[in-house]
Amino acid sequence: MTAAPGVPVVDLDLGELRDDPYPAYAKLRHTAPLAWVPSVGRHVVTRYEDIVHAEKLPEVFSSREEGSLLLRTVGPNLLREDDPGHRRLRAAAEPPTRPRQVLELWARTFERTAHELLDRIAGRGEADLIADFAEPLAAANLAAVLGLRNASADDISDWSRAMMAANGNYADDPDIWLRAEHATRTIEAAVAEMAEAVRREPDGSVISSMVHAADPVRLTEIQNNVKVIIGGGVNEPRDVFGTGAQALLRRPDVLDRVLADPGLWKRVFEETARWVSPIGMYPRQLTRNHEIAGIALPAGSRVALVIASGNRDESVFERPDEFDIDRRHRPHLAFGGGPHFCMGAWVARHEVSALAWPLVFGRLKGLRLVDDVDDRMEGWVFRGLTSLHVTWQA
Ligand code: HEM
Incomplete structure (x- = not known):
């Protein structure tokens, strides 16, 4: 697939995007808000208003992208489906992730897991908060919400990594496909076992909710949707935890204010x-001819909605590159929009802003960043810290 007529072609280096995509996005917003980027293989949309426009027209900006690597990895699933098929799966899977259910069903388990992980490291006085805390916490919480009592946090993390590698396997590396296939087969077996168990005894989880849905859902559909949730439900809470924790440790004045007024954790989130x-962009494909950012695109055009760029659009957010918990409220795009608005938003908000940050900063006294360690931020499709080395008084 190539550029539609009249669309400027802009070469972007994927290595540079991985290191820091924000300067390239700022340039695109000013010079080519709709651009064909050969290395991305899509028409890249970078302005806030244009992304919001696309999300309001899901019947034009379809989620059923042809040749999607996600489809190849996990099979048909709610994220790559349009309404009404999408609505049916979403209605079946969503109830356990609603705000009240998060508090009633999962909050206590999330808190216990966070304490257990902190118990393991508290006496050490130093840790990598990504590997030692945020990743296993996000994975264990996801296992609970999904209803995978037969899987450990390590299983969930391994499966998630294998599938994420496959979703980005543009180089067609056979080893990556093999690992993903092994992970997906193992998940299918684990889901089948739990689906059978909750058929007799419902437990409020996503699997249970799908098994007992009013509009029946087949086992393969449950398996595929669990796969897609594992593929994308670990790294985002982990990454928002790491980015926010590092931002606060670098701004002691802001951290002091938040510790004195815990109501501010929500704003930090x-x-x-x-x-x-944590998710920088996602794909759509046009079902018919449509104009966006002043350029007519033909039906079938592939589009990338770059929400990471929309979230730094200076026409919406003042001084967008600054981390500022006092900024005037404007809705951000980090959870997407339209029918595919993130199903795990309330799970993530609660586990990170109500539990993980307050417990870490409350229990690890004198927490500070380790100097001279390269805790790098990486990625543009997904973006977060690769590690977060800290010390405290043990
Ligand atoms: C800070 C954490 C998170 C962020 C920033 C995030 C972001 C997103 C975004 C941008 C989308 C839309 C993608 C698209 O339209 O193509 C999405 C969809 C989704 N997210 Fe999240 N996510 C987070 C955490 C989670 C968690 C913890 C779960 C599981 C419990 C989850 C489950 C889902 C599901 C199932 C969808 C697909 C919804 C649908 O198609 O109707 N997310 N997420």
Whole structure:
């Protein structure tokens, strides 16, 4: 697939995007808000208003992208489906992730897991908060919400990594496909076992909710949707935790204010997700001819909605590159929009802003960043810290 007529072609280096995509996005917003980027293989949309426009027209901007690597990895699933098929799966899977259910069903388990992980490291006085805390916490919480009592946090993390590698396997590396296939087969067996168990005894989880849906859902559909949730439900809470924790440790004045007024954790969460969005972009494909950013695109055009760029659009957010918990409220795009608005938003908000940050900063006294360690931020489709080395008084 190539550029549609009249669309400027802009070469972007994927290595540079991985290191820091924000300067390239700022340039695109000013010079080519709709651009064909050969290395991305899509028409890239970078302005806030244009992304919101696309999300309001899901019947034009379809989620059923042809040749999608995600489809190849996990099979048909709600994320790559349009309404009404999408609505049916979403209605079946969503109830356990609604705000009240998060508090009633999962909050206590999330808190216990966070304490257990902190118990393991508290006496050490130093840790990598990504590997030692945020990743296993996000994975264990996801296992609970999904209803995978037969899987450990390590299983969930391994499966998630294998599938994410496959979703980005543009080089067609056979080893990556093999690992993903092994992971997906193992998940299918684990889901089948739990689906059988909750058929007799419902437990409020996503699997249970799908098994007992009013509009029946087949086992393969449950398996595929669990796969897609595992593929994308670990790294985002982990990454927002890491980015926000590092931002606060670098701004002691802001941290002091938040510790004195815990109501501010919610603002830290929304500002972190805006500032460095854990998911930077996602694809859509046009079902018919349509104009966006002033350029007519033909039916079939592939589009990338770059929400990380929309979240730094200076026409919406003042001084967008600054981390500022006091900024005037404007809705950010980090959870997407339209019918595919993130199903796990309330799970993530609660586990990170109500539990993980307050417990880490409350229990690890004198927490500070380790100097001279390269805790790098990486990625543009997904973006977060590869590690977060800290010390405290043990
Ligand atoms: C800070 C954390 C998170 C962020 C920033 C995030 C972001 C997103 C975004 C941008 C989308 C839309 C993608 C698209 O339209 O193509 C999405 C969809 C989704 N997310 Fe999340 N996510 C987060 C956490 C989670 C968690 C913890 C779960 C699971 C419990 C989850 C489950 C889902 C599901 C199932 C969808 C697909 C919804 C649908 O198609 O109707 N997310 N997420």
